[in-house]
Amino acid sequence: MNITMVKKIFADGSPCKKCAEVEEKMRAAGQLERIDQTIVADESNPQSPGMVLATEHGVDRAPFFVVERDGEPAQIYTVYFKFVKEVLDAETSEEEEIAEIMNDVDLDFL
């Protein structure tokens, strides 16, 4: 299994806050060691490795994870708690999962 983490840099050069938070959470949980490589999606450069990978897999969120297993199509995870639960077999609390969803979902249509 090969795991790639893609994190984002805004067009103005500043880092993505959510990507940094996820990375820190993974570091604290010892999960970063399970990541084979981390690449950057630079919004100012569509040819940056992360942007190319995002285009290739139709991803419009960051951070995201590409999980490759021999003989299987790559699996893409744009939701951190799903990634750690399903790929790293880690536990997450409902509160953490809801907090992550809250960051990504506009709620005015509900």
Added chain:
Amino acid sequence: MSSITNIVDIDSELATQSPQEILRYALENFDNIAISFSGAEDVVLIDMAYKIRKDIQVFSLDTGRLHAQTYSFIEAVRNHYDIKIDLVMPEAAKVEKLVKEKGLFSFYQDDHKECCGVRKIAPLRKQLLTVDAWITGQRKDQSPGTRAAVPAMQDDKAFARPDDSLTKFNPLANWTSKQVWDYIRENNVPYNELHDEGYVSIGCEPCTRPTGPGQHEREGRWWWEEATMKECGLHAVNISK
């Protein structure tokens, strides 16, 4: 159905179609599919869907903090179409804990996320575990900053069951507010009376207010919070070389 390639291909095709055509596709391809009805102008989805299939599943999130007019409207819609509308409620213990610890209006001091997490997201997750697909009234024009890329159909990774997929349809994605209201008037669709009082976007009573001329509808929701750009999207920037 759930592979990325399929979803992207079908979405490209649906993106050029009318809301009714998108709904027809959704309702014909998924038996276990539900419409999320907020009690606002997304009632058009119920009207359109009912004309395609009478046994539509509809649910509304009853946060316990909706306007009285919204409750009346949900009831009016239930009677008008003679359909069941599941009112999905938050877990009492979680609401009690939040209120006990932080009071009834903590969202004005903190932000709306904790309260919405308890009253909306947790019950929504539970509800969506029971379906294979859902339909929302999201439109691109509701929030040009954060919703500009709402697709007609998408793979909903956030709410999918573990190791399973959930498909989300947004049939109104490409419609404007004016098109929605033209449809409501032309088809005599019932609507929430709050709209006549200046409310455009309608949510919980403490977190919704009418908007004035020239104001965007999003200014009527969580207005005390600083408008911030969503950070999670990936937006390629055109750079002149």
